[in-house]
Amino acid sequence: MNRHLISAADLDRDDAIGILDTAEELARAEGRPIRKLPTLRGLTVVNLFYEDSTRTRTSFEAAAKRLSADVINFSAKGSSVAKGESLKDTALTLEAMGADAVVIRHPASGAPRRLTDWVSGRVINAGDGTHEHPTQALLDAFTMRQRLAGGPDRHGRGLDGVRVTIVGDVLHSRVARSNVLLLATLGAQVTLVAPPTLMPYAVDTWPCRAGYDIDAELRKSDVVMMLRVQQERMSAAYFPTVREYRRRYGLDSSRMALLPEHAIVMHPGPMNRGVEIAAEVADSDRSTIVAQVANGVTVRMAVLYLMLGGAAEGSA
Amino acid sequence: MSEEWLVKGAAIVGGEPRDIRLKDGIISEIGTGLAAAGATVLDAAGLIALPGLVDLHTHLREPGREDAETVETGTRAAALGGFTAVHAMANTEPVADTAGVVEQVWRLGDQAGYVDVRPVGAVTVGLGGKQLAELGAMADSAARVRVFSDDGFCVADPLLMRRALEYVKAFDGVIAQHAQEPRLTEGAQLNEGEVASRLGLAGWPAAAEEAIIARDCLLAAHVDAALHVCHVSTAGSVEIIRWAKSKGWRVTAEVTPHHLLLTDDLAGDYDTRFKVNPPLRTRGDVEALRHALRDGTIDCVATDHAPHPVEAKETEWAAAANGMTGLETALRVVHKAMVDTGLLDWAGVATRMSIRPAAIGRVSGHGNPLREGAPANLTLYDAAAGETPVDPAAHASKSRNSPFAGLPLPGRVHSTFLRGTATVLDGKVTR
Known part of the structure; x- marks a missing residue:
């Protein structure tokens, strides 16, 4: 594995x-x-959060603690970051604290990629802007494998041939970027569905298909992943109204009925x-x-274990 | 005290070796086997003599951001890069939008004495894009401003742009436009393309530059005024300018050295040295810009030298300042991008880095072919010096944000003369 986990592309x-x-x-x-x-006893994991995200922070915190690491939560609120300290100076502070x-x-x-230039410890991207969120993609892949490739023989297997449709604001979604890369690595066939305004430029260079017709894609999906759409996108003219967005791209019961029987419905949250x-x-049996x-906690435990486990043995 | 030099055996714009005598601030004699006759002899065998380079687009940062650059350090960097005149952009603090500020910058340049500093006046008060600055007062000041620009910002209001183009006709001025449609580039970070999309950086679409250039060309034609397009960066812009020129409209254009060499994929690791506005584009754009510079669609090279202190670049990408230093590498980059590729010979370089920019900027005394009687503004360039990696730590600029750091570039500026006085000898400033 790479020294850091910045992008899902860092993983073969x-x-x-x-x-x-x-x-x-x-x-x-x-x-x-x-x-x-x-x-991970004796190792220090710092959660450096410049955005409010209770769910991701507590997930990483629980993961690190269950592996017996010392956890320091460093959030932008109430710290020197709020006083305008640069990312580099914060990094040097964490370095002085001995963050592993x-x-x-x-x-x-x-920002995580920049951080790797300034700290000697491992850097794990827990979501950066509209770039990536690789551990979210890993937990999504874990969930897909658990639900679709059931039984003990799933050990060692990828997601070959699994058809995944990701719907929504792909342009601004770090979850979508990481999922496209990771799912392609694992052999899944990914299709993106979004209004053309929310489809990334040059999406044809990504390892996936892209389309605008949700109904056509749902019929041939094993997984549908709905992305959060932010209402403020409306003011930037990405779509006319929430009502129209829901009508054209929302997943309601009648659309869910188009899915094959075994298909699952995912959402990275918050919904x-x-x-x-x-x-x-969201509350149906198909929803994961x-x-x-x-699964987020266990997958993040696995990431910390594999990235830091060697360090713990070395220091013992 | 007037210096007298005999430059022996220099190849004038790459031609046969000649001796050039510099006396009383002019080229007094050109020939072969000239006698020293009391002049200091400079052995220029193997060196190319170019008319002193003229930069239409330099950020000297003074007044206000002396932590990034001063007129003194910036003009020293210019001389070391082979320049004898630079245009100091108006986005200082305070903005160069009054006669007082442009005269201050002009005097600082005069005192430093490395190159002639030609202040650029702001088009609008405070670069605010709302109200015309006192363009006439700046034109009539001791600084004799002829180039006006809100560079860093686009004069986006079409009516204001039309008025500015018209107004400066009274004193033969030119509006140098930073072409960037503001609504299309809100929050823009990097060329809208495959790289920005993958990196999750908001895209800066080529159309946002091209739309403004097209509009401005039409306005310039309508009022028969002079438009200069700053830092052209896209293949589409080249097509529009080519079309406007084919109509005989008074449109000129510049390209930066970095847009002639670098592409957006360099931003792949979010290395903020490569953050610049307009952004680095694609290989196809670079090729189009090179050919446009060769065929004259783009008139000249201008550095857009934009020094920044270390902390302005040591940040996450979105928070980093736009801009790159360029004065000390410009000629070497043009050598690599245009001469080594066979697109330009040295006479072509002289036209695009001295003669045309001086004409566009209405700079008298610069941009003259090297002939007897011409002002003794010239640069001696060692084109045979092998490629050496760029080392920003060795630069005279106060800032280190060179995108070419570590990149091997050919050639070396040997000496620079401003009105017969050596400002640079053997790669070092004379004082």
Whole structure:
């Protein structure tokens, strides 16, 4: 594996499957009475969050703590960051604290990549601007494999031939970027569906298909992933009204009925119920939304374990 | 005290070796086997003599951002790059939108004495795009401003642009436009294309430059005024300018050295040295710009030298300042991009880096072919010096944000003369 996890493209197929398999093993450990593993004892993981994201931060925090790492939460609010300290100076501070890994969430695309120039520890991208969110893609892939490739023989397997349709604001979605790259690495066939205004420029250079017709794609999907659409996109003329967006791209019960019987519905959260996804769809049996959250912790444990486990042994 | 030089055996714009005598600020004699006759002899065998380079687009940062550059350090960098005149852009703090500020910049240049500093006046008050600055007062000032630009910002209001183009006709001025449609580039970070899309950076579409250039060409034609297009960066812009020129309209254009050599894929690791406005484009754009510079569609090279302190670039991409230094590398980049590729000979370089920019900027005393009686503004360039990597730490500019750092470039500026006085000898400033 690469030294850092900035992009889903940093993972080759073996890396990605290794993470999923490790997550499976850790999930089994979760079932045992002792939930805490000693693997990362003595190592420090810093959660450096420049954006409010309770769900991702607590997921990483739980993952690190279950591996016995020391966790420092460093958030933009109430710290020197709010006083205008630069990312570099913050990085040097974390370096002085002896951070073995920095988990960073930042509103600017590329901030995690810049951070790698200034810290000696591992850097894990927990979402940067409209760039990537690789651990979200890993937990999504884990969830897909769990639901679609059931049974013990899924160990070592990718997602070959699985048809995944990602719907919504792809242009601004770091989740979509990471999923396209990771799912392609794992052999899935990805199709993006969005209004043309929210489809990235030069999407034809991405390892996926792209289209505008959700109904046609749903009929041939094993997975449909709905992306959050922000209402403020309306003011920038990406679409006329929320009502029209919902009508053309929202997933309601009648659209869900177009899916093959085995297909699952995913959403990275937080959801806009009644906009991109109807409440009855979000709460249906096909929805994996709650499972995604639970899987987030185990997949992040696997990432920390594989990236830092060697460091812990070396320091022992 | 007037210096007297005998430059021995220089190839004038790449021609046969000649001796050039510099006396009383002019080229007093050109020949072969000239006697020193009291002059200091400079052995220029193997060197190319070019008319002193003229930059239409330099950010000297003074007054206001002396942490990035001063007139003193910026003009020293210019002389080391082979320049004898530079146009100092108006986006200082305070903005050069009054006679007072342009005279201050002009005097600072005069005192530094490395190159002639020609201040550019702002088109609108405070670069605000709302109200015309006192263009006439700047034109009549001691700085004799002829080029006006809100560079950094586009004069986006079409009516204001039309009025500015018309108004400066009274004193033979030219409006140099930073062509960037503001609504189409809100939050824009990098050329809208495959790279920006992958990196999740907001795109800067080529159409946002081309739309303004097309509009401005039509306005310039309508009022028969002089339009200069700053830092052309796209293949589409080239097509529009070619069309406007074919109509006989008074449109001129410049291209920067970095747009002649670098492409947007360099931003792949979010290295902020490559953040610039207009952004680096694609290989196809670079090819179109090179050919446009060769065929004259683009008149000249201008550096857009934009120094920034370290902290302005040591940030995440979106927070980083736009701009790159360029004075000390311009001629070497043009050598690599245009001469080594066979697109231009040295006479062609002289036209595009001295003669045309001096004419567009209405700079008297510069941009003259090297002939007897011409002002002794010239640059000696060692084109045979092998490629050496660019080292920004060695630059005279106060800033280090060169996109060419570590890149091997051919050639070396040997000496620069301003009105017969050596400002640079053997690659070093004379004082």
